[in-house]
Amino acid sequence: MEMKKRISLELRNRSPAEVAELVVDNCRSSDGEVEGLTDEFKELEFLSMVNVGxxxxxxxxxxxxxxxxELSxxxxxxxxxxxAEKCPHLTYLNLSGNKIKELSNVEALQNLKSLRSLDLFNCEITTLExxxxxxxxxxxxxxYLDGFDQEDNEAPDSEADDEDEDEDGAGPPADYEDDEEGEEEEEEEGSEGAEVGLSFLMKQGVQEEEDDYAEEEDEDEPAAVRGEKRKRDVEDEGDDDDDDDDD
Known part of the structure; x- marks a missing residue:
């Protein structure tokens, strides 16, 4: 597809002034020149023309x-x-896979004062000593040159940075965590209460069993024995009264 037609399709019923990003990779320039782009694309911030001839x-x-x-x-x-004349505020320029052979070919980029990242990978210039x-x-x-700075530190990946921030921010909301802690505390309190109640009931049951057992022992004794016990108790009380009279 010709570049001019491809650009027309990419507009998608928008005016050129509304376009901030434009990708026309793998289309064809009929004479090796840029076609279909005009000064009307005044809001364009990202342009990719990869493999267009x-x-x-x-x-x-x-x-x-x-x-x-992107011009790779x-x-x-x-x-x-x-x-430098038409795009004075470029910060990133990819010229990898082109026919740039000498340092003099890139000397004109000195006038791009905002340029921070330049890619010349797979150009003949990279074979120079x-x-x-x-x-x-x-x-x-x-x-950054070809993705690395002078100390061979790799250029940061903005997309990866965004993913890291999302992961750091991941996790349940604070309210959700508080609810979970509250539920755990309630469960612990409930279990302690159940243990106390059970222990009390068991002790109460043991005491009742002991009382019942004592009553059963009294009932099992012969009537004569129980009468003898009562008689002795009465006599003992009488003795106590006599002693009081003597005094």
């Missing part, structure tokens, strides 16, 4: 808000001064 950026329109530009797997060899040191020296504003 570009050999020149001379017809790139003015895109003042563009921050990220094309036939671009130089003339990058257009980028001290390639990384030379590019960092030529473009001091660049922090």
């Amino acid at each position: 570009l050999s020149s950026l001379s017809k790139l329109p003015s895109l003042p808000k563009l921050r990220k530009l 797997d094309n036939n671009i060899s130089g003339a990058l001064e257009t980028l 001290e390639y990384r040191e030379s590019v960092f020296e030529l473009l001091p504003q660049v922090t």
Whole structure:
């Protein structure tokens, strides 16, 4: 599909001024130039033209808000001064898989003062001796080259950072945790109460059994024996009375 037609389809009944992101990967540029993009895309912040057969950026329109530009797997060899003129606020530029061979080919990127990440992977320039040191020296504003900084620290992945924040924020709400703790405390109190009640009932039952047993023993004694006991008790009481009279 031609680039111009692809861009028209990507608009999806929107006006160019409403588009912030545009992806036209794997379409075809008829003459190696940018086609279908105009100055009307003034709100565009992300543009991806991967593998579209570009050999020149001379017809790139003015895109003042563009921050990220994907141009990998094309036939671009130089003339990058257009980028500083048309996209002065670029922070990320991917030129991997193009025909950039010399440091002089990227020298024009010095004017992209906001450029922080540059990708030249799979370009012939990467075979130069001290390639990384030379590019960092030529473009001091660049922090990450081919995904790594000067100390070989990998560039952060914004998507991964977002996932980590979601995981850190995961978990049941505080109210839910409080409810669970309250339920556990109630269960413990209930179980303690049940143990106390059971213990009391068992003790009460034992006492009742002892009382019943004592009553049964009294009933089992012969009437004569019980009468003899009563007689002795009466005599003992009488003796006590006599002693009181003597005094």
